[in-house]
Amino acid sequence: MITALDHIAIAVPDLEKAIKRFMEDFGLPYKGKEDVAAAKTSTAFFPLPETSIELVHPLNGEGPIQGYLEKKGGGLHHLCFRSDDIDADVAHLKAKGYQFLSDEPSIGAHNCKVIFIHPKSCDGVLIELNQPQD
């Protein structure tokens, strides 16, 4: 079942500038960067009690964030809901007609299982589900 809002992802054209912004300007606790090759995404997390801000930036100028930035510039990219049973939640949502962007979860940041729901299934909002494995 959904247990938390795991993170809100903001697509940023300049990752270092955005890290500086959230670390220095907003004074948020910075957990560090992680390049997730499988997702072609560089991430930087700022954990806040009960959730985090995830900055997402193209890795090597590739991947879905590159496409997003070219079309929309920076912006609020997705919401991630943390699950304690991602396979059960996927089956439940598929049965309700939600369109998933992959057949199976993949491995995302912090070794979590992650899967995405197409924005058109959620009123134009890209939703990620994740399940920590550690």
Ligand SMILES: CC[C@@H](C(=O)O)C(=O)SCCNC(=O)CCNC(=O)[C@H](O)C(C)(C)COP(=O)(O)OP(=O)(O)OC[C@H]1O[C@@H](n2cnc3c(N)ncnc32)[C@H](O)[C@@H]1OP(=O)(O)O
């Ligand atoms: C680091 C790993 C992981 C984690 O652990 O946290 C991550 O967060 S990885 C983050 C990056 N990965 C992803 O975003 C994977 C899922 N995304 C996709 O597969 C694609 O981005 C997409 C959502 C299918 C869009 O693909 P694209 O090639 O850009 O297609 P379109 O440009 O034609 O878009 C189709 C449609 O969707 C709208 N759109 C696109 N991105 C978003 C978005 N982030 N939020 C809301 N809407 C979005 C786009 O505007 C198009 O709408 P219409 O124009 O109305 O058709």
Ligand SMILES: [Co+2]
């Ligand atoms: Co994410």
